[in-house]
Amino acid sequence: MPLSEKDVQAVLSKLVDPNTGKDFVATRSARNIKLSGGDVTLDIELGYPGKSQFEPIRRQVIQALRQAGAANAAVNVASRVVSHAVQRGVKLVPGIKNIIAVASGKGGVGKSTTAVNLALALAAEGASVGMLDADIYGPSQPMMLGIAGRPESRDGKSLEPMEGHGIQAISIGFLIDVDTPMVWRGPMVTQALEQLLKDTRWRELDFLVVDLPPGTGDIQLTLAQKVPVTGAVIVTTPQDIALIDARKGLKMFEKVGIPILGVVENMSLHVCPKCGHESHIFGSGGAEKMCRDYGTELLGQLPLDEAIRSQADSGKPTVVSDPDGKAAEIYRRIARRCAVRIAESQRDMTSKFPNIVVQNT
Numbered sequence: 266m267p268l269s270e271k272d273v274q275a276v277l278s279k280l281v282d283p284n285t286g287k288d289f290v291a292t293r294s295a296r297n298i299k300l301s302g303g304d305v306t307l308d309i310e311l312g313y314p315g316k317s318q319f320e321p322i323r324r325q326v327i328q329a330l331r332q333a334g335a336a337n338a339a340v341n342v343a344s345r346v347v348s349h350a351v352q353r354g355v356k357l358v359p360g361i362k363n364i365i366a367v368a369s370g371k372g373g374v375g376k377s378t379t380a381v382n383l384a385l386a387l388a389a390e391g392a393s394v395g396m397l398d399a400d401i402y403g404p405s406q407p408m409m410l411g412i413a414g415r416p417e418s419r420d421g422k423s424l425e426p427m428e429g430h431g432i433q434a435i436s437i438g439f440l441i442d443v444d445t446p447m448v449w450r451g452p453m454v455t456q457a458l459e460q461l462l463k464d465t466r467w468r469e470l471d472f473l474v475v476d477l478p479p480g481t482g483d484i485q486l487t488l489a490q491k492v493p494v495t496g497a498v499i500v501t502t503p504q505d506i507a508l509i510d511a512r513k514g515l516k517m518f519e520k521v522g523i524p525i526l527g528v529v530e531n532m533s534l535h536v537c538p539k540c541g542h543e544s545h546i547f548g549s550g551g552a553e554k555m556c557r558d559y560g561t562e563l564l565g566q567l568p569l570d571e572a573i574r575s576q577a578d579s580g581k582p583t584v585v586s587d588p589d590g591k592a593a594e595i596y597r598r599i600a601r602r603c604a605v606r607i608a609e610s611q612r613d614m615t616s617k618f619p620n621i622v623v624q625n626t
Contacts, residue, residue, distance in 0.1 A: 411580025
């Protein structure tokens with residue numbers, strides 16, 4: 266007896282997406298179910314970029330439908346990223362659907378390396394991605410992305426984003442000489458951030474990753490008040506002194522109404538390249554405890570690995586220089602979890618509202 270649509274829905278309700286932890290009916294991913302005799306065709310639409318997941322999910326669904334009695338099953342898996350809600354009173358930036366802020370309370374914890382690999386991992390999973398280097402005093406993304414030169418301005422007012430490894434990027438580092446220090450006071454720095462964001466002609470980004478400077482100062486406050494941030498990622502190491510500052514960064518985002526997507530723990534452990542011995546140089550369990558205390562998610566843990574550092578310094582970060590390596594897989598998993606957390610948040614509906622025009626009658 267051929268399957269009914271109710272039967273297909275029942276099958277899909279028992280299949281769990283490994284990235285969301287929820288079934289395809291609960292997430293409303295199953296679309297366009299069509300039945301013809303014993304044949305079943307349907308679409309699975311993921312709300313997050315997951316190109317590496319398309320084939321495993323397709324096989325998973327086809328196998329389950331055949332076991333349930335479908336003679337043939339054709340399943341198409343794709344992603345669609347939409348805009349999600351941001352802080353109240355802050356408008357979305359044209360051409361950008363979602364903004365992810367990558368922050369740390371303390372410098373030297375690998376925040377910029379995490380930010381660039383997160384951006385590249387989202388792009389590897391099929392998203393259109395941009396990188397905004399908001400560290401005005403110490404811009405590092407031009408070097409990490411291997412981009413040289415100056416951005417063009419076609420109209421004399423706006424900047425065209427630079428490109429590296431398939432992502433769009435803008436940084437104060439593209440506009441000054443590498444040895445020039447930015448001896449600026451706070452107001453100039455915050456104005457520069459706003460101009461870099463809003464005067465760049467971003468081309469239809471699913472995600473803009475913002476690499477923030479460490480701390481909780483002017484840049485972070487401007488970001489909270491004027492930049493539409495979908496969510497923040499906190500980067501720390503297991504060391505107690507780093508966790509103290511990471512907690513401050515997390516609390517700051519909570520205070521200004523920006524959701525925390527999760528925590529990334531860098532330098533989690535060191536594996537000796539000669540003997541394979543694992544040692545927790547900076548301690549262990551700190552980020553896990555912080556996540557429990559604040560009800561957020563530990564997105565991933567990266568090892569203290571010389572290759573991650575040298576790859577970023579060379580302008581070819583881990584996700585592009587060693588895409589099949591263990592560290593790159595961790596970054597891709599972090600990227601998918603960030604995107605899933607965003608996909609599960611409230612959608613931005615402002616574009617759906619009509620413009621109200623008051624006229625003389």
